[in-house]
Amino acid sequence: MTDIAHVSQSRNLWLKFALPSILGAVVFLAPIPNGASFTIPFGILIDWVNDNFGTLVSALLIAVTVISAAATIAFSVFRLGPQSGFLAETFRVSPAWLVLRTLGAAFCLLYFTGTGPAFVTADSTGGTVVGFLMKNLLALFFFAAIALPLLTDYGFMEFVGAFMSRIFKRLFRLPGRAAIDGLASWLGAAPVGVMLTVQQYDMGVYNRREAATVATTFSIVSVPFCYVIAKVVGLQDIFFSYYASVVFIGFVCALILPRIPPLSRLPETFAHGRASEETDVILPGETAFQAGIRMGLARADAAPGPTGFLKNGVRNLIGIWFGLVPATLAVAMIALILAEYTPLFTWLSMPFVPVLEWFNVAEAQAAAPALVIGFADMYLPALIGAEIASQETRFLIAILSVSQLIYMSEVGALLLRANLGLNLGHLAMLFVIRTIIATPIAIFLAKVVIF
Template sequence: MIGGQSWENSDHISGESVQPEQKSIDDVTIEWRTRPLLKFLISFITGGFFFLFPVQWEGQTTIPLDILMSFITDASFLAVEVFVLLILFAGGILTTISMLHYQGTISLNDRTQRLLQIGYWKTSKPFWAFRVIAIFLGVPMFFGFGPELILADGIAGIVWDVLMITIVLVIPLGGIFVNLLAELGGLQFIGTLAQPIMKPLFNLPGRAALDSAASWLGSFSVGYYLTRNVFDRGGYDKREVFVICTCFATANLGTVGAVAAVLELLHIFPLLVALYMIATLIVAAILVRVPPLSNVPQEYVAEPNPEPAFTGTVSEYFRFALNQAMQTAEDGDPIHRAAIDGFVDGTKLTAMILGTVLTIATTVLLLEAHTSVFEYLAAPLVPVMSALAIPDPQMAATAIIGGAAEYFIGATLAVGTDIATKVFVVIITSAQAIFFAASAPMMVDMFDDVPMRFRDLTLILVLRTALLIPIAAALTHGVAALGLI
């Protein structure tokens, strides 16, 4: 597993001798056009405002997205609950249709496949089961009748009234503003500005900043898609693919916002984002230089097409980034169309993950309430939490273990703990990058020619978590000492 030979393939192309072309930004023609510039600025400012701009509301500091969610739930909490139930049914039914089709049990014509986007709902049998089971859990939680075991305040009161309601609002609504950032130039602007630091810090080409930004602004699945696309065209070698997917495709802005809302931390959401990104970058800079990532061969699956190495001053890079953003905005959809597409994509993503989250969350909370399994698993970490002066060390350790199974579950186990514990847990679970409810199986499936294996991902997850614990503790105590939490 540690040796490079486990990833090598004689049919693939070695890239060890490939040298990128050297270019100056002066070689690029930069054109200033008013209409695409305004389109980029409007979408960039709007998306950033709703996610990151702190405002005062009812005596506390929060973000506009939180206020929008409050308006919706105050207007009709029942309507939101109905939406949750419909999303659960949609995820379970569409996954079942997809799985039966790919197993050959039923046959769908091409038009129906395109209409239902059958490929999007294909998953493994365990996750198919999770999505179907969620329907049978969601119905009694919605109507308030059924086994008292799952209707208890400590179970349904958290899973349904808090977790489900938050996810079903934050991700679709967040998708609107994330898409404005991702599709109309924001992603290119941020990614291009980051290019000068990618090679020296992370041994990655500058274009990898775009994949990372796509994961942070959209979702890890979007980041994987971009990475796969560039990989197939010879733009990345195997090592670069492995590093991008396991070090930079962390929790996206929308899901971090959902967890922050559940933990009542939206008033410090910009701070949380900054902390988790700092932790992510520090861990990435370390892991790319040690096994197993450093042992992955620099092989290509297509004719190598390395990125030109651009050089330029800070001001030249800023103009270059604006030019890239303008080009994307000019080629992109109208702002209203991008917003609608973002809502649709966010709703689809919600339908894909909501059932899994409900089933796993209910199971985890039942185990946590009625067994000692998580206490046993977390026991080795409790002394570490205590030594790092983390309040409620048992719950912090349990949440970290839970994060390896499912990001939402790990983070939301910290409900009711001290604010410092919540911040500490959010930093770690947001930056773990690998969880076995979605990202790990998706990587194994999407990059089978790298190849990524569960044993390798498990080792990387352990290394990431071991590094994140002291880093997150230092960051948490630092902001606490500054009076920011």
């Protein structure tokens, strides 16, 4: 009986590892024919929701932003509600987040009711952010919150990470464990990768230089977010070519950045005076496949069952919808208003215009602001570039939206709060270096390979 129970338990564990991982890989990574090109099932789901339930999504967006603002004011200003727990973590925030969520609700109401000033209700501002981007993000966050754990929580990430661990050691001067952290970002979300990296630093797995390198080099925008960027600039029909270009440029940046300042000059000290506790991903006598299976099964064993999966998905969805959506809306609106109605980003981008013209980039004057505005938020370059006629130029902007990686609305703020020795100057320098590396490669790919 004991042997039978052991076999049954082992079979159940293998199923718990394999089924969610395969389903997640299909949803987010499987190519699906779409006319003359390909897309992914995740993108089809988003398009289906927006095409068939547009009015419902608009009403839901209003409800999310208004409820978020009201609850944040109640928790943060009037100190109502529980003092700890999930709701407190979501709605008891700093004054800056309080202002952003309130502004997000105000912008949303002013746009949908048509009572706001022209700089809010115009197609180039409110129509782009509220009427298009945020509606897409609302659907994206819903499916991502539910489905992304299939990739990140049931062993797929560990299995693939085992095969990449030796590459990370040899090419990127990083412990093999960093491969799994990198996949947590690429397949999940950049903030997840940053938080995971900080935890590993606190545990002594990384020293300060290694942790800062992982957090600033591999915390790239995830697959579903890349799809939305591609859709914003009208490149969803070549999504796989676009994403392959993103991966290639990310690889090149990862080769260069750890070997030059500011990352190369960070001290190789460990948190709290700890000694290194690094253990190799692949144990002595193991193959990469065996290590991947071992870690994948261990991860699946610790993962929740169906009820816990749904519960965690709902919690993630609430946290993202009510915590992130209104603030993202506010930041994007403010930046687009500044871009449309002030010369601020035109002035800041002036040094880039002759560079783009030298590379024969079409509509260089219109594209240049996209090279600098991404430091505020990753969606902004795509929003600025959406109206540009040249497909090659929109491709460049979509690449930069993702490849610049350091954006202050989320990842940058997390990096500054973490004790990794990074300051605002470091982040600005990394943003500029990534832009310098990514721009000529993206232009070459657009002109010679993609189109």
